[in-house]
Structure formats: C-alpha cells, structure tokens
Amino acid sequence: MIDPHLLTRLSEMVGKAHLITDASCLSEYGTDATRLSFMPDAVVFPRDSHEVSQILSLATRHQVPVIPRGAGSGMSGGALPVQGGLVMAMNRLDQILAIDPDNLIARVEPGVITARLQQAVEGLGLFYPPDPASLNISTIGGNVAECAGGLRAVKYGVTRDYVLGLKVVLPTGEILDTGVQTMKGVAGYDLTRLIIGSEGTLAVITAVTLRLIPKPEAKATMIAFFPQVSAAVQTVSDIVRNRIIPTILEFMDRLSINCVREELELPIPTDAGAMLLIEVDGDEALLRRQAETIKAVCLQGGALHFEAAANEEEAEQLWEARRNVSPSLFKLNPHKINEDVVVPRSRMAALVSFLEQMAQEYHLPIASFGHAGDGNIHVNIMLDKEDPEQLDHARIAVHRLFQKVIEFHGTLTGEHGIGITKAPYLEMEIPRPGLDLMVRIKKAFDPEGILNPGKIFS
Amino acid sequence: MIDPHLLTRLSEMVGKAHLITDASCLSEYGTDATRLSFMPDAVVFPRDSHEVSQILSLATRHQVPVIPRGAGSGMSGGALPVQGGLVMAMNRLDQILAIDPDNLIARVEPGVITARLQQAVEGLGLFYPPDPASLNISTIGGNVAECAGGLRAVKYGVTRDYVLGLKVVLPTGEILDTGVQTMKGVAGYDLTRLIIGSEGTLAVITAVTLRLIPKPEAKATMIAFFPQVSAAVQTVSDIVRNRIIPTILEFMDRLSINCVREELELPIPTDAGAMLLIEVDGDEALLRRQAETIKAVCLQGGALHFEAAANEEEAEQLWEARRNVSPSLFKLNPHKINEDVVVPRSRMAALVSFLEQMAQEYHLPIASFGHAGDGNIHVNIMLDKEDPEQLDHARIAVHRLFQKVIEFHGTLTGEHGIGITKAPYLEMEIPRPGLDLMVRIKKAFDPEGILNPGKIFS
Numbered sequence: 001m002i003d004p005h006l007l008t009r010l011s012e013m014v015g016k017a018h019l020i021t022d023a024s025c026l027s028e029y030g031t032d033a034t035r036l037s038f039m040p041d042a043v044v045f046p047r048d049s050h051e052v053s054q055i056l057s058l059a060t061r062h063q064v065p066v067i068p069r070g071a072g073s074g075m076s077g078g079a080l081p082v083q084g085g086l087v088m089a090m091n092r093l094d095q096i097l098a099i100d101p102d103n104l105i106a107r108v109e110p111g112v113i114t115a116r117l118q119q120a121v122e123g124l125g126l127f128y129p130p131d132p133a134s135l136n137i138s139t140i141g142g143n144v145a146e147c148a149g150g151l152r153a154v155k156y157g158v159t160r161d162y163v164l165g166l167k168v169v170l171p172t173g174e175i176l177d178t179g180v181q182t183m184k185g186v187a188g189y190d191l192t193r194l195i196i197g198s199e200g201t202l203a204v205i206t207a208v209t210l211r212l213i214p215k216p217e218a219k220a221t222m223i224a225f226f227p228q229v230s231a232a233v234q235t236v237s238d239i240v241r242n243r244i245i246p247t248i249l250e251f252m253d254r255l256s257i258n259c260v261r262e263e264l265e266l267p268i269p270t271d272a273g274a275m276l277l278i279e280v281d282g283d284e285a286l287l288r289r290q291a292e293t294i295k296a297v298c299l300q301g302g303a304l305h306f307e308a309a310a311n312e313e314e315a316e317q318l319w320e321a322r323r324n325v326s327p328s329l330f331k332l333n334p335h336k337i338n339e340d341v342v343v344p345r346s347r348m349a350a351l352v353s354f355l356e357q358m359a360q361e362y363h364l365p366i367a368s369f370g371h372a373g374d375g376n377i378h379v380n381i382m383l384d385k386e387d388p389e390q391l392d393h394a395r396i397a398v399h400r401l402f403q404k405v406i407e408f409h410g411t412l413t414g415e416h417g418i419g420i421t422k423a424p425y426l427e428m429e430i431p432r433p434g435l436d437l438m439v440r441i442k443k444a445f446d447p448e449g450i451l452n453p454g455k456i457f458s
Numbered sequence: 459m460i461d462p463h464l465l466t467r468l469s470e471m472v473g474k475a476h477l478i479t480d481a482s483c484l485s486e487y488g489t490d491a492t493r494l495s496f497m498p499d500a501v502v503f504p505r506d507s508h509e510v511s512q513i514l515s516l517a518t519r520h521q522v523p524v525i526p527r528g529a530g531s532g533m534s535g536g537a538l539p540v541q542g543g544l545v546m547a548m549n550r551l552d553q554i555l556a557i558d559p560d561n562l563i564a565r566v567e568p569g570v571i572t573a574r575l576q577q578a579v580e581g582l583g584l585f586y587p588p589d590p591a592s593l594n595i596s597t598i599g600g601n602v603a604e605c606a607g608g609l610r611a612v613k614y615g616v617t618r619d620y621v622l623g624l625k626v627v628l629p630t631g632e633i634l635d636t637g638v639q640t641m642k643g644v645a646g647y648d649l650t651r652l653i654i655g656s657e658g659t660l661a662v663i664t665a666v667t668l669r670l671i672p673k674p675e676a677k678a679t680m681i682a683f684f685p686q687v688s689a690a691v692q693t694v695s696d697i698v699r700n701r702i703i704p705t706i707l708e709f710m711d712r713l714s715i716n717c718v719r720e721e722l723e724l725p726i727p728t729d730a731g732a733m734l735l736i737e738v739d740g741d742e743a744l745l746r747r748q749a750e751t752i753k754a755v756c757l758q759g760g761a762l763h764f765e766a767a768a769n770e771e772e773a774e775q776l777w778e779a780r781r782n783v784s785p786s787l788f789k790l791n792p793h794k795i796n797e798d799v800v801v802p803r804s805r806m807a808a809l810v811s812f813l814e815q816m817a818q819e820y821h822l823p824i825a826s827f828g829h830a831g832d833g834n835i836h837v838n839i840m841l842d843k844e845d846p847e848q849l850d851h852a853r854i855a856v857h858r859l860f861q862k863v864i865e866f867h868g869t870l871t872g873e874h875g876i877g878i879t880k881a882p883y884l885e886m887e888i889p890r891p892g893l894d895l896m897v898r899i900k901k902a903f904d905p906e907g908i909l910n911p912g913k914i915f916s
Contacts, residue, residue: 102695103802103833125699147644158642160651161619174891182800183832184616185869186605186655187876188888188914189896193618193651197644214701237560241583243672243741283701286744342640344561374641375561411643418645430646433632437902438647444898456646 002041002064002086010044010086013054018045018092029087032072032079033134034421040067040081045089049167049175049206052088056204057173059086059450066171067452068200070110070142073134075338076419078146078199082454090141093206096120105164105181106210110141114148117210127215129156132415133326141205147197149415154373155247155281156213158415160196167207168195171446181209194441199417200452202445216281219247220291221315224298225272225305229253230349232274235301236372237345239278242297244290248279249373250322253352255359256367259328260321268321269304276372277322279315325369326380332365333382337394339401339422343410345375354404355379362393376414402428423458460499460522460544468502468544471512476503476550487545490530490537491592492879498525498539503550507625507633507664510546514662515631517544517908524629525910526658528568528600531592533796534877536604536657540912548599551664554578562670563622563639568599568663572606575668585673587614590873591784599663605655607873612831613705613739614671616873618654625665626653629904639667652899657875658910660903674739677705678749679773682756683730683763687711688807690732693759694830695803697736700755702748706737707831708780711810713817714825717786718779726779727762734830735780737773783827784838790823791840795852797859797880801868803833812862813837820851834872860886881916 011019020026020043031037046052059066065085072079081087094111101124108117114135118128131150132138138148144166149158165179168191179185179192195202226232229251236249252260252275261268268275276298280290291308298306309315329336343351352368359366370378381397383390402412402425412422412429427435439457442449469477478484478501489495504510517524523543530537539545552569559582566575572593576586589608590596596606602624607616623637626649637643637650653660684690687709694707710718710733719726726733734756738748749766756764767773787794801809810826817824828836839855841848860870860883870880870887885893897915900907 100802100804101699102804104698105802147648149642153642157619160648161615170891170895174895176889176892176895178892180800180869181867182802182834182869182872184607184611184800184829184834184872186873187870187880187884188892189660189899190605190618190651190655191892191895193648194899197648202647214698214703217701240562240672241559243675245672283741283744283747285747286741289741289743342638342642344558344563344640346558346560371642376640376642409639411638411640412645414640414642415644422645426645431634433628434634434636434646434649437628437632437634437649440902441647441652441899444895444902 003062006058006062006064007042009058010042010055014044014046014051029069029089030081032074032077034075034077036077036080038081039084040087041084043087043089045092047092049169052169052204052206053173053175055088056169056171060172060448063448063450065453066450068204070139071137073138074142074146074419075416076421078417078419078455080420082420088204090139097207099124101126104212106212108140108208108210110139110205110208112140114138114140114143121212122215125215126212128162128210128212130159130162140208144196144205144208145198145200146417147415149376151250151371152247154249154371155245160193162211163192163196163208164211165209166192166195166205168203168205170203171448171451179209183211197417199419199455201442201455202451218284218287219279219281220287221309221318222278222291222294223307223318223321224276224278224303225269226274226301226303227271229274229352231302232276233345233348233372235276235298238297238301239294242293244280244293246278246373247281248277249371250277251275251372252322252325252369253367255365256325256369259331259367260324263324263328264321265317266321267305272304275321277318329367329380329382333384335383335385337381337383337398339379339398340376340414340416341379341401341405341410341412342374342376342414343405343408347408347410348372348375348377351377351404351408355401358397358400362397364390364393364397374414418456420455423456426456426458461520464516464520464522465500467516468500468513472502472504472509487527487547488539490532490535492533492535494535494538496539497542498545499542501545501547503547505550507627510627510662510664511631511633513546514627514629518630518906521906521908523911524908526662528597529595531596532600532604532877533874534879536875536877536913538878540878546662548597555665557582559584564668564670566598566666566668568597568666570598572596572598572601579670580673583673584670586620586668586670588617588620598666602654602663602666603656603658604875605873607834609708609829610705612707612829613703618651620669621650621654621666622669623667624650624653624663626661626663628661629906629909637667641669655875657877657913659900659913660909676742676745677737677739678745679767679776680736680749680752681765681776681779682734682736682761683727684732684759684761685729687732687810689760690734691803691806691830693734693756696755696759697752700751702738702751704736704831705739706735707829708735709733709830710780710783710827711825713823714783714827717789717825718782721782721786722779723775724779725763730762733779735776787825787838787840791842793841793843795839795841795856797837797856798834798872798874799837799859799863799868799870800832800834800872801863801866805866805868806830806833806835809835809862809866813859816855816858820855822848822851822855832872876914878913881914884914884916
C-alpha cells in the first residue's frame with residue numbers, strides 16, 4: 001500500500017483531478033487485453049515531462065512501483081500492476097506536436113492514438129506505416145514500448161524502423177532526449193532502440209520523433225486459396241523471387257478458413273488448406289503488372305481459387321476473411337491462448353503440421369493465422385479454461401510450441417512482447433548470460449527497480 | 459606494457475603465427491583512416507568465438523586493454539589503441555557462413571569485406587544495400603560497430619536496418635547470441651541495436667545475421683546543376699513530394715564543383731553553386747517515368763543544366779564528379795579536417811551559407827558535399843596543419859560548426875562515429891545525464907573497462 005502522505009504529495013504535484021485512489025475506479029487500470037487483472041494502489045495522470053519526472057523521483061526515493069500505461073491494449077500484460085503501486089496513465093500527453101512534410105518527420109506525445117496520427121499525416125500526403133491490429137485504440141507510446149508490428153511489416157518494417165528519437169524520463173527523474181531529429185545519427189550508444197521494445201521497464205516515454213514516408217499512390221488486393229500450407233509458403237517465396245515485396249502477405253490455416261467460411265460470400269474451395277491475402281501498394285501502373293505476376297505465380301503454385309479485387313468495395317470483402325478470423329475462433333471453444341511466434345519462412349509449413357499433430361494429440365482445436373511474409377504466426381489454442389484437463393493440455397502445448405520454435409531458430413514473440421505471459425519461457429530463447437546482462441542494463445536505468453517491476457524477467 | 463607471461467599465454471591460445479609482438483610490425487595496426495597513430499603492445503588474430511572468449515577473459519582478469527579491429531578504415535579513430543594494449547584483428551573470421559534466398563538472410567563472420575558480401579548475394583539476385591564509401595576495404599564487423607551508412611541510405615537505410623542478430627563475446631568472456639534469425643522479434647532488450655554503433659566498446663562481434671532484399675531490376679542516373687544550394691535542396695523536397703525516393707541524392711557545393719571541374723568532360727555551368735547526383739532504382743518501366751518527373755522537377759526548380767545517363771557508361775561519367783571530389787580537394791591545401799554532420803534537410807542551405815561565411819572569416823577553404831537526401835553533409839576544412847594559425851582557425855571553425863549543427867537540431871555524426879576525434883564534443887549533443895547513463899551501460903557490459911578504452915566518452 002502507498003503511504004497516504006505520498007498520495008497527498010502526488011495530488012499536489014498533478015492536481016486532485018488527476019489522481020485516482022478510489023478503489024471502485026482503480027480496477028479499470030489493472031487489466032489489459034490479456035484479461036488478467038491486478039489492483040493498483042492509485043492511478044496518476046501527469047501532464048508533461050516535468051510532472052513525470054517529479055513523480056518518478058518521488059517513487060524512486062520511496063521505492064513505490066510505477067507502471068506506465070497507454071491504452072491498455074497490450075497482449076502480454078506489459079501494463080499490468082502485478083505488484084500493485086502507481087499506474088502512470090499517459091492519456092493527457094496526447095498532442096501531435098508537429099508534422100514536418102519538408103523533413104518527413106512527425107513529433108508526437110505518447111498518448112496519441114496510432115490511427116489518429118496516421119489520418120493526420122495521410123491528410124498531408126504522407127504515411128506512417130506501422131499498423132498493429134489495435135491501431136484504433138493503441139497509442140504511439142504503447143507501440144514504441146512494445147515495438148509493435150502489424151500487417152504491413154513485411155514491406156515497411158515495424159515501429160522500431162520509424163522512431164528517430166525519444167524524450168524519456170528515467171526512473172530517477174532525469175529527463176533525456178535520445179537519438180536524433182534527423183534521418184541519420186550515430187552519436188553515442190543507441191538508447192532510442194534500447195528503450196523501444198523495453199516494455200516500459202527502462203524509462204517513461206514523453207515524446208516520440210517519427211520518420212514518415214510519402215503515401216503510396218494506390219493499392220491492389222488479392223486472395224488465393226491453396227490445398228496445403230506448403231504450397232502457400234512456396235508461393236510467398238516465388239512472389240519475392242519476382243522482386244515483389246507485397247505490403248500484406250497474410251496467412252490463414254485450414255481451421256481458420258473453416259471458422260470464417262460460412263460468414264463470407266467468398267466462394268472458398270471446400271478443400272482449402274491455406275489462404276493468402278495479398279496486397280501490393282505503390283505506383284498504379286506498376287501495381288497492375290505486379291498483380292498479374294502474382295496471379296500467375298499463385299496459379300502455378302497450385303492455387304485452388306484466386307480472386308483480385310476490382311475496387312475498394314471488393315477489396316473490403318476479401319479483407320473480411322482476415323478480419324473475421326479472430327472473433328470466429330470462439331465458435332470452437334470459449335477461451336483462447338494466443339502466441340505470436342516467429343519462424344524462418346521456410347519452416348512455416350513444418351510448424352503448422354506440428355501444430356495440427358498436437359491439436360489431435362490433445363483434442364484441442366489450434367488455429368494458426370498471421371503474417372506469412374515475416375513468418376510471424378499467431379497460434380490460437382482454443383479451450384474451455386474451466387476444464388482443468390484442457391487447461392493442462394493447453395499449457396503443455398504452449399511449452400512444446402515454444403520448444404519447436406526455438407528448435408527452428410525462431411522467436412517466442414514477433415510483436416506482442418514478453419510482459420508477464422511469456423516471462424516464464426524467456427530463458428528458453430535467451431540463456432542466462434544474456435538475461436543477466438539485461439538485468440544489469442535494467443539496473444543502469446532503474447537502480448531501485450521501481451519501473452514496471454515483474455515484467456520480462458520472471 | 460603487457461606482461462610477457464600473458465603474451466606466452468596468448469601465443470598458446472591462438473598459436474605463435476597468430477600473435478604479433480615484434481615492434482617493427484605493430485605500427486601498421488596502430489593507425490586508421492584518421493592517419494593518427496598509436497602503438498599497440500601486441501596484435502592477436504583469433505580464429506573463432508571460442509578464442510575471442512579466452513582472450514577477453516584473460517584480458518579482463520589482467521586488466522589489459524583490447525581493441526577490436528576490422529579493416530582499419532574508420533574515420534573517427536574507433537580502432538586505434540590509444541592506451542596501448544592488445545589489438546584484436548578480426549581478419550581470420552572472414553567466412554560467409556550462409557546465404558539463404560528463401561528466408562532472405564545471410565550469416566557472415568565480421569571480417570568479411572562488405573563488397574565481397576554484396577557481390578555474393580547479387581549473384582543470387584539478392585541485395586545488401588548499405589554502401590559506405592569504404593566498402594571495397596571495410597568489413598561487415600566494422601560497418602556494424604560504427605553503424606555505417608552510405609550513399610543509398612536515403613532510400614534503403616543504414617547498416618542498423620539490415621542486422622537481425624549478432625553473435626558477440628562480452629569483455630568477461632561470455633558468448634551471447636543477440637536478436638533473431640527471423641524477420642521480426644521483440645524478446646527482451648534490444649542488445650543487437652545497442653551493440654550496433656557502439657564502436658567496439660561493448661562486445662566483440664563474431665557473427666552477424668543480415669536481412670537481404672531482392673536486387674532491384676534496373677537503375678537510372680541523372681545529374682543537375684543549380685545556381686544555389688537552396689534551389690538544390692528545394693528540388694530534393696519536390697522530388698520526394700512526387701512520391702519518389704531516389705536511391706542516391708548526392709550533393710556538392712560550389713567549391714567542391716570547382717575542384718572537380720577541370721578533370722571532367724561534363725559541361726558544368728560556370729555559375730553552378732550546387733550539384734545533385736540522382737539515381738533511382740527498381741522496376742524498369744517505372745524508372746523511365748520517374749526519370750521524366752525528376753527532370754521536370756529539376757528544370758522547374760531552376761536547374762542550369764540537367765543530364766540523364768543513357769547507359770551504364772554515361773552513368774559512370776556522371777558518377778566521376780562525385781567520386782573525384784574527395785581527392786580533388788587536396789588541390790586547395792595539403793590537409794583535411796572532415797566532419798560528417800547531419801541537419802534536417804530544410805536547414806542544409808542555411809548550414810552551407812554559414813560555412814561559406816566562416817571560410818571567408820578564417821581564410822580557409824571549406825568544401826561541403828554529401829548525402830542531400832538525409833541532410834548528412836561531409837564538411838571538409840582544407841588547411842596546412844604545419845601552419846599554427848590555420849590549425850587554430852580550423853579548430854575554432856569545427857567548434858562553431860558543431861554549435862550551429864546542434865542549434866539546427868542536428869547531430870555531430872551521421873555515419874563515422876564519435877571514436878576519439880569527436881569525443882571532446884559529444885557533450886554538446888548529449889548532456890551529462892545521457893552520457894552518465896551510457897557509462898553505466900558500458901559498465902554493465904565491461905566491468906573492468908578493458909574493451910576499446912578511451913573511445914566515445916572523453
């Protein structure tokens with residue numbers, strides 16, 4: 001429990017209206033997209049770097065945990081107050097500070113919602129590519145803290161690739177500008193990219209300088225169904241071999257296809273074992289030729305059915321398959337365990353086969369879909385958590401999945417982060433000397449260990 | 459001086475043939491592209507991670523400085539043994555371990571020369587874009603240590619953007635694999651990008667996993683001369699506004715143009731105050747249209763002369779202007795102080811004006827050229843170092859240049875690193891709390907401070 005004197009100090013710092021201590025209002029700030037729940041002692045809403053600094057200094061002096069929070073849309077529990085303490089909600093730092101078309105740069109506060117930034121820059125003919133599925137609610141600060149990916153990562157990269165510099169506050173209260181406001185820069189250690197993806201454990205982000213690119217002129221959307229995953233994966237390689245890097249290369253396995261089948265008007269072949277949703281963007285004339293090539297490659301690769309959208313409306317219909325898959329899976333069972341593993345693309349088919357075998361072995365439906373372009377597969381184990389046997393089997397399946405992913409030289413998480421849900425498994429990927437080094441780095445930032453404790457390292 | 463017993467131990471570790479202690483052979487390993495010179499106590503040539511680990515453990519126990527060295531082509535003194543000690547030359551780790559066209563990945567040892575890797579992957583229809591000017595001699599390990607940029611960075615980014623993972627040895631001897639072998643990954647802190655650009659002060663790199671892309675189909679080369687820098691810079695913005703990101707957007711100022719003028723067959727207008735060398739790459743049909751657009755934009759922007767290469771041979775002629783500039787500057791004075799500052803592109807013209815004023819004030823020729831696309835300007839102060847007044851003026855000019863760059867929200871170094879040459883100025887860009895944090899991070903990697911001491915932090 002936080003000392004009441006400290007709460008009084010906090011209230012003086014930010015104003016009474018910006019501190020929540022009433023137990024009935026706290027629980028909202030103790031959960032996120034994992035649906036796990038922990039109770040914070042208080043929630044504070046700072047206005048600027050200066051207030052963030054005051055709060056963190058106080059917390060370090062009194063060893064109070066501080067948990068930075070964006071929209072609470074994280075998938076691995078990064079914003080959960082697992083040890084209680086003070087949730088620092090960044091909602092009030094929500095200004096787009098500048099969009100500079102001459103230098104292709106935007107400067108924003110961390111509480112800006114990703115979609116809002118995208119709309120603002122697109123209005124000026126510019127483009128901010130990272131597009132996590134949560135973009136209508138998630139914030140730039142949260143995206144940076146988790147190094148969010150998204151559907152367009154195969155062509156455009158992830159959040160890390162668009163952050164030039166940060167303003168951050170260290171747990172001890174120092175305010176730092178890291179990185180640069182320019183396209184390039186190599187002065188000193190790369191604190192910017194060390195903080196990106198550090199899941200709110202190293203510093204609190206109070207401003208972000210982002211790189212923008214020109215908005216692509218047009219896009220073209222296609223869908224293809226294949227008898228097996230291996231044919232779909234080979235087709236992805238063949239598309240790239242034709243010098244085409246699509247913006248979107250989304251994959252769905254047989255079970256995922258079957259879950260959305262009846263909701264869609266698409267003529268999905270009954271024996272479809274894999275789907276690819278493909279989108280290319282850029283110059284309009286070039287796109288038309290690329291779409292022709294992709295069609296030929298898909299058909300040569302054994303596609304059972306290929307369809308190209310003639311217009312925006314038809315494109316939306318094709319997208320429906322991908323958009324509906326996540327909710328449709330609940331037809332199979334009431335609960336979901338979702339892991340965002342990555343393997344080299346050439347191992348995708350083997351991984352999906354392995355998952356199908358496990359599904360049979362444990363009598364649990366496992367649906368896989370995700371980003372075929374980067375080998376980032378969202379594995380969904382559907383279960384009834386009230387059934388102890390199913391829960392037990394699901395946990396074993398997750399463990400075996402991670403073992404297989406490591407055997408395939410993959411990673412436990414492509415874009416969701418370690419947080420608390422994957423912390424017990426992290427040592428499978430990063431042996432002790434690496435984790436020990438990370439803990440020493442954590443200490444270099446946060447000597448008292450007050451910032452987001454209990455995350456990443458279990 | 460290194461204890462002779464330690465030298466015996468080192469000789470046992472790597473074999474007598476792979477340790478140099480003869481004073482007459484050492485000096486070669488004590489200099490680099492800065493032409494500064496320091497004498498190491500010995501040079502060791504390890505064969506693999508295991509030997510690197512043994513050497514570093516020994517060095518940490520006995521507090522002997524170890525200085526990792528690639529080709530010795532660094533521009534800021536990163537590989538110089540400023541405190542003596544043991545130079546660790548990575549020449550024997552020179553294998554291309556794998557090129558994987560299906561997963562668009564290469565795995566190489568640090569001693570592989572950049573151009574050799576590029577040729578190897580291009581033979582398979584793939585592309586490794588980073589192209590520092592030193593690419594025919596510099597190594598991938600050195601490129602990673604300095605986060606090398608290059609001419610194509612405006613479109614393709616820098617070394618950092620192509621490194622997925624590293625094998626490194628910590629100064630204490632632990633061997634770590636950082637990052638991933640896949641396109642994505644966010645497990646734990648981003649040690650990979652923290653080590654990239656750390657100038658050999660945090661860990662010794664023994665293998666690098668690189669991301670590749672498909673080789674662009676074709677390219678088109680153009681050159682344009684403008685009356686003033688401001689017109690050239692505005693033209694760059696206008697090209698980008700037409701959704702074209704050229705591969706190359708090289709800039710030369712009036713003095714640089716005048717230095718190469720008589721060596722070239724190009725009809726350079728007498729009143730040319732700025733030159734742009736422009737190259738676009740990709741789909742052949744698209745290129746033709748982009749070249750038309752670029753021509754129109756240049757002429758609208760007031761170009762005095764515009765020329766497009768009809769073929770590879772003509773392209774080479776256009777490139778000669780840019781290639782000749784660096785050696786040609788020595789016509790002006792026997793010595794050069796070269797700084798690779800970066801400013802927001804919109805400040806480039808103001809920076810060049812400022813430099814022209816300083817040149818007049820101090821009676822020293824200052825020639826600027828570089829990467830207009832990213833605002834990365836190579837400022838060359840030409841002087842006779844034997845003349846104390848010139849040297850004094852040049853030093854004041856460097857200091858004032860850095861002040862102006864910081865005032866313009868730029869950075870002291872876009873791609874050469876801090877090393878020793880810029881270490882005295884680093885605090886102008888990174889105030890004390892940031893530098894203190896970097897020193898704590900250094901300590902988390904290197905508790906005894908044996909790895910490349912005296913670099914970055916002065």
